[in-house]
Amino acid sequence: MNFWSFAAAFLTGIFASLGVGGGMILIIYLTVFAGFDQLSAQGINLIYFIPIAAMSVIIHTKNKLIEWKKIIPAIITGTFFAVFGTFAAKYIGSENLRKIFAVFIFAIGLKELFFKASDNSSDTRDMTQELS
Numbered sequence: 750m751n752f753w754s755f756a757a758a759f760l761t762g763i764f765a766s767l768g769v770g771g772g773m774i775l776i777i778y779l780t781v782f783a784g785f786d787q788l789s790a791q792g793i794n795l796i797y798f799i800p801i802a803a804m805s806v807i808i809h810t811k812n813k814l815i816e817w818k819k820i821i822p823a824i825i826t827g828t829f830f831a832v833f834g835t836f837a838a839k840y841i842g843s844e845n846l847r848k849i850f851a852v853f854i855f856a857i858g859l860k861e862l863f864f865k866a867s868d869n870s871s872d873t874r875d876m877t878q879e880l881s
Contacts, residue, residue: 753782765801772798773854780847787847788838795831 757778765771772794779790809815838846 753778757782761797762801765798776850777854786843787850788843791838791846791850 757775761771761775761778763771764774775794775797776787776790779785779793780787785793806815841849
């Protein structure tokens with residue numbers, strides 16, 4: 750394993766565990782530096798996501814942060830669209846996926862630069878008034 754592979758794996762794991770989007774780093778590394786086509790890189794990213802998601806579910810279940818009655822419809826819908834997306838990605842092709850991904854990354858970057866997060870102070874005020 751060379752230095753860049755190690756650095757990409759390390760950063761991907763760190764950012765993924767923080768919920769920041771480590772998958773984008775992995776996909777960029779795989780397509781730009783490792784020579785994978787976009788479709789393969791996205792497939793590898795999904796496989797990489799499985800153990801991280803499994804650990805998150807275990808930890809959040811243990812801490813009673815998952816409401817299973819609400820999450821089951823999301824799991825069913827997510828699974829359906831993941832399968833649909835796989836077939837759509839094959840139809841779209843790797844080169845077009847690469848362009849779509851680049852536009853997506855650019856749009857997210859612009860959003861992060863020019864739009865600040867919504868202020869939740871009104872929620873805090875509402876809770877404070879209810880407690881009084």
